Amino acid sequence: MDIEEAATQLEALGNTTRLRVYRALVRAGEDGLPVGGLQMKLGIAASTLSHHLHRLISTGLVTQERQATTLICRANYTAMNGLVGFLADECCADAPYAVKKEGAA
């Protein structure tokens, strides 16, 4: 994880709308949610949502899978963990809330 990639992902999450999208997907878990479901749930224009999803997907935070005419979106937990790890690695070593890694590099 280089600093550019981390910044890109942080920026992707650093927008209220996208963060709401992301959290909805996290809550949806493995089943994910179709784009239309997100759209109704969050009450934003379809085209706006599509742009935001594109951004989340291109940074690797979200994945999509086609099921017939609907596109199912899922949060990519691995990416999120990488990002949290990146922040925690250098940023939280001393802090009370401390984060423990187990194996990883």
Next chain:
Amino acid sequence: MDIEEAATQLEALGNTTRLRVYRALVRAGEDGLPVGGLQMKLGIAASTLSHHLHRLISTGLVTQERQATTLICRANYTAMNGLVGFLADECCADAPYAVKKEGAA
């Protein structure tokens, strides 16, 4: 930590320059770094740096303390931990890299 605040902080970190600033401060630890020190270290214009610092400070990620004519900047670990906690709470519960909280709210 509400979603607006989280998004604001994520956005503040979601810029390569500001992330570099922040990481430099994290590495500097308790002693912090003066604005001028950061400026030389990162090689960016003083006014640009000042803008970015302002942003980091207004989101609570960085603090400043005056020592005569120099301003010492420090990373605010508590804020960082709050943010990581916010992400981890909902986002990483199942993941391999899992994050453990101890006491805090």
Next chain:
DNA sequence: ATCGTATTTCCATGGACATCGAAGAAGCAG
């Protein structure tokens, strides 16, 4: 008071982003 250092504010510029409606494309059903 004057000077010098440290940092911010002012101002301007180019570029990127957020938003949405309308039109297009992808895929199934009949």
Next chain:
DNA sequence: CTGCTTCTTCGATGTCCATGGAAATACGAT
């Protein structure tokens, strides 16, 4: 092939962001 549903791309608009030079401010020293 026609029609229907789902989603994306296009086009346009307003807003906010990143950057840096120049001027202003803050503060200590002489």
